[in-house]
Amino acid sequence: MAVKARISNGGSAKGYVLLLALMVLIAAGASGLYWWKSESTKAYEGRTGVPQKLTDVKTVEVPKDSYDVIVAGTDPEGVAAAVSASRNGLKTLLVDGHNREILGGLMSLGWLNSLDMNYEPDKGVLHKREILNKGIFAEWYAKIEGDSFDVITAANAFNELVANEKNVDVLLKVKEMEPVVSESGSTSTVTGLKITLADGTVKTVQTKALIDATQDADMAAAAGVPYTTGREDLGDQKSRMAVTLVFRLKNITPEVWQKMAQRLQNDNDPGTGINEMSAWGYKDMKDYPPMNKERVAMRGLNIGRQNDGTMLINALQIFGIDGTDPKSKEEAFQLGKEELPHIVDYMKKKYPEFAGIELDATAPELYVRETRHIQGEYRLSIIDVLENRDQWDRIAFGSYPVDIQRMSPADTGAVVTVPQQYAVPFRSIVPLKVDGLLVVGRSASFDTLPHGTARVIPVGMATGEAAGAAVKIAKEKGLTFRQMAANKDAITLLQETLNNQGMVLQPFSIKPQPFMEHKAYDGLKVAVSLGLATGGYDNNFALDDKSNQQRVANMLEGMRKFKPETLSGSPSAALGKDTDPKNLPVSIEQAAYMVALMLKVDATRENAVEVLQSRGFLKPETVEAIANKQELTNGDTYLMIRDVYNAVKDLK
Incomplete structure (x- = not known):
């Protein structure tokens, strides 16, 4: 009994110790969560609410005859490049070809007053997630209200850095800029910049x-650097992401903001929210009936409060605009301004x-998301992003969603x-x-899909x-620079x-995601690369969910853009007219027949699997794996799509 009593007493004491430790952990977890949260919503802590006066940018009337480096473009990426060059002892010219009087480009003149932040991987509730790209970006970030800010504060912070x-x-305010290029055999070299004052x-x-550092790689294009435009690398020659005209509303009193908070904090939607400087929600604004239904649409509101x-409202989307064409951009302004009174x-x-x-x-200025993508020594791919790949020549990190x-309005x-x-590797800013x-920012050497994450300001400034x-x-x-990229x-x-x-900038390794260990992952990679599969915010690619006839037809129709000459048939011709294909399962015979129609291969529904295998468009191991x-x-x-892709990708 005595022994049992000692064991019992010892167990009781141990229980108290464990309970106390648990309470300490809970308290630490709560404080850690608050610490991280307060850092990620810096606007609550640092906002003064006092409007700043826009400071004048000190400029030269006439530049010197030569500089160690010329930075073309005064967007955030250009500011970071000029400051970095200067701190490395280089005589630097920061020049802009737009009619601008302040620095910061789209941040200060496009009124993009919210940052798409990049944080390190989540390591648990007790861990404070750090921003991935520090350096000059972090220096500028410390001068503004937070990840949502007043655009005058931002412009002044850029000016202060420079x-x-x-x-x-x-x-x-130069009228024109044109790179001076010397030719020597097959090599072209930029030797200067011709400027019209x-x-x-x-x-x-x-130089x-x-x-x-122009938004659209204007200097690189003029110098003869090869590039793709928009979704051209996916075989889509025409589609462009919507452009946005940000607009400003007045009479936003503290009472108005409080009423907005009451709505957004009580709508039972985890995807909406508000803090002192920003609000995101009002998702039913997507139901706004536009006057111009073919060219204009609204989405949920991204709202930035100003001092x-x-x-500022970032929500008005305008379609069919060529961001490299001044006339097309002027059309976007006109379309937006005609629509805005009705929206308000x-x-x-x-x-x-x-x-x-x-x-x-x-x-x-208009917010244009995507135009040129230069061809560089390395082209960042969507698989680099999907697999969280490190690069030996890393110069920046990203973690923002591929947005x-x-x-189009129907999209x-x-x-x-x-x-x-x-x-992001150094090779991606070295053009062919x-x-x-060197080319920095959103038009660096990124495929169109990874551009959806790499185009954000923290990556660009890095x-x-x-x-x-x-x-x-x-x-x-x-x-x-080309030699340096290999050294x-x-x-x-x-x-x-x-x-x-x-x-x-340290090496890192990320544990593979569960979907990467799925038997269909090789097929998923091809489908994602072709823009045919998405995982959403939770990376759920639904690999084990049942497909349907309409879904397969849609994917194959989308795949046709990849090689329209080879994939010239219509897979949708296989769909029945008297039934709803979205509600019908798809068999291997049906899917193979759709593929045969797309390839214009002579086959029937009954023998399509055999015919595709005999022609090398469908692997026996794929059939066996189903x-x-x-x-x-x-x-x-996705595995079937992989087989077709591998069979036709090298065909002329």
């Missing part, structure tokens, strides 16, 4: 390095809290996948065919910072330099 650099000359004077400025009692009137009638709002203004905006847009962390040039530092290293080592010692020095500037041949899953159909 004004503190004695090695930077700023030249604004505001007064019409033309001056050629010499050993040009960093193209002067106004708020609709909001006032639908939502009581907006009864007193008024349209104040529209952004000076593909609508292409819904898509989130392809949400990565945990992937690396032209030396003396690539700009890397470019500025790379110029110094290439100069000291006597390397071209591990030079890249190691670049990474060390960037880390000394505040970046944290467990239920009468009701194919999504994974089964």
